[in-house]
Amino acid sequence: MEPGQATDEPALSLAGLRRDYGERTALDGIGLRLGHGETLLVLGPNGAGKTTLLRILATLLRPSGGEVRALGCSLPDEAWKLRGRIGFLGHEPLLYRDLSGRENLRFHARLHRMKGEAGEARIEWLLAAVGMERRGEQRVAELSAGMRQRLAIARCVLHEPELLLLDEPDSNLDGEGRELARALIGPGGERTRVIVSHDPERFEAEADQVLRLEAGGRAVAA
Amino acid sequence: MTPSRTAFATILAKDLRAELRTLQSLPAMALFATTTFVIFRFGLDRTTLSGSLAAGVLWATLLFAALLGVNRLFVSEREEGGFDAIRLAPIDRSALFAAKATALFTYLLVLELVVVPIFALFFLGSAAALGPLLAVLLLADLGIAATGTLISSMAVQSRARDLLGPLVLLPLVVPLMIAATGASEPLLALGGPGYHRFGTWLAVLSLYDLIFLLLGWAVFDFLLED
Numbered sequence: 001m002e003p004g005q006a007t008d009e010p011a012l013s014l015a016g017l018r019r020d021y022g023e024r025t026a027l028d029g030i031g032l033r034l035g036h037g038e039t040l041l042v043l044g045p046n047g048a049g050k051t052t053l054l055r056i057l058a059t060l061l062r063p064s065g066g067e068v069r070a071l072g073c074s075l076p077d078e079a080w081k082l083r084g085r086i087g088f089l090g091h092e093p094l095l096y097r098d099l100s101g102r103e104n105l106r107f108h109a110r111l112h113r114m115k116g117e118a119g120e121a122r123i124e125w126l127l128a129a130v131g132m133e134r135r136g137e138q139r140v141a142e143l144s145a146g147m148r149q150r151l152a153i154a155r156c157v158l159h160e161p162e163l164l165l166l167d168e169p170d171s172n173l174d175g176e177g178r179e180l181a182r183a184l185i186g187p188g189g190e191r192t193r194v195i196v197s198h199d200p201e202r203f204e205a206e207a208d209q210v211l212r213l214e215a216g217g218r219a220v221a222a
Numbered sequence: 223m224t225p226s227r228t229a230f231a232t233i234l235a236k237d238l239r240a241e242l243r244t245l246q247s248l249p250a251m252a253l254f255a256t257t258t259f260v261i262f263r264f265g266l267d268r269t270t271l272s273g274s275l276a277a278g279v280l281w282a283t284l285l286f287a288a289l290l291g292v293n294r295l296f297v298s299e300r301e302e303g304g305f306d307a308i309r310l311a312p313i314d315r316s317a318l319f320a321a322k323a324t325a326l327f328t329y330l331l332v333l334e335l336v337v338v339p340i341f342a343l344f345f346l347g348s349a350a351a352l353g354p355l356l357a358v359l360l361l362a363d364l365g366i367a368a369t370g371t372l373i374s375s376m377a378v379q380s381r382a383r384d385l386l387g388p389l390v391l392l393p394l395v396v397p398l399m400i401a402a403t404g405a406s407e408p409l410l411a412l413g414g415p416g417y418h419r420f421g422t423w424l425a426v427l428s429l430y431d432l433i434f435l436l437l438g439w440a441v442f443d444f445l446l447e448d
Contacts, residue, residue: 080223095303111313
């Protein structure tokens, strides 16, 4: 499916998704359907498989069993079609410490085929949107954890992805940072979002669906 | 998909910029090689070397200096999430192999630009061998870059990476070292450079390079998979 093409297929559909790490099962029989533009909130204690689920959707991990379709692509076979349409915000900011914020965004922009004036304009706009227009030349190693998270959010939405995969998106952000982040990765627009959080109250109001995982990676019945 | 040459140029430029800024690999490699030459000079108690001994000293030193660069090649990708960033991008991942191998090849060339004249100063009567030696250096560097990149990308994902890299790499580069010393030996002979079986050894080096470049290109995508 081409980006933006009309389809009846949900943005995400999982059926019997399983992921094992050797003998240990991290996800066990997860199933759901999420429409385009909707938000899925994934809740659960540590070790329940929330991050594993997100990394499978991001094409960074292969499922051990079951069926996964995202934006019309079957995973892992059609992962190559999906890459570039996903914005992934994980535990690591995916930023090189020895490069500046602007250089990091430029690096990611080029990998996503955004070049020239349009790419530069998008980078400058995003730096301003996360309140870092004056700190764009500072090396990432010199930034605080909160500033790195802001920059990671800018990196995540740089290529205007259709599917946002957000693992604890508020971590390390202060009040102002949360507000700025909300404008970029918050509800609204046509983007489909999957948010992983420990805090049920923080994102529940934004969620169209909630998936609660328990230890062992099973979904808790509603 | 982003064109492979764009991805290649982007990753290579990032690596070279980071190295120029932090100087984490090259100075250590150059210092190691220079110190090793000093140790050989006093350890062997000789002011001139020739033939197989000169070739052995040169290539053993260059290889172990190269290991320092090989060990650090993927550190930023592992520690700063670069592997994930590249796996998330719509690029042919072989571009990462090509960029990393080119970065390592560049480090080796810069290293040799500094330390081979020091080697000549310490051990050779004249600089006549340095011209033809350039062909051997270029071909051997290409082989070390291809093999080193391949092994480093696997080793960096293991906890024992500092141990695993050299342990796997050294046996793999034995044929390369045999060919490099074989080609260098007549060039460094007493009384001026000779060319006995020089062409044969260059052909062996080229074949080794071709095999490992193709192997790296073919399997690198799978190495980055979960």
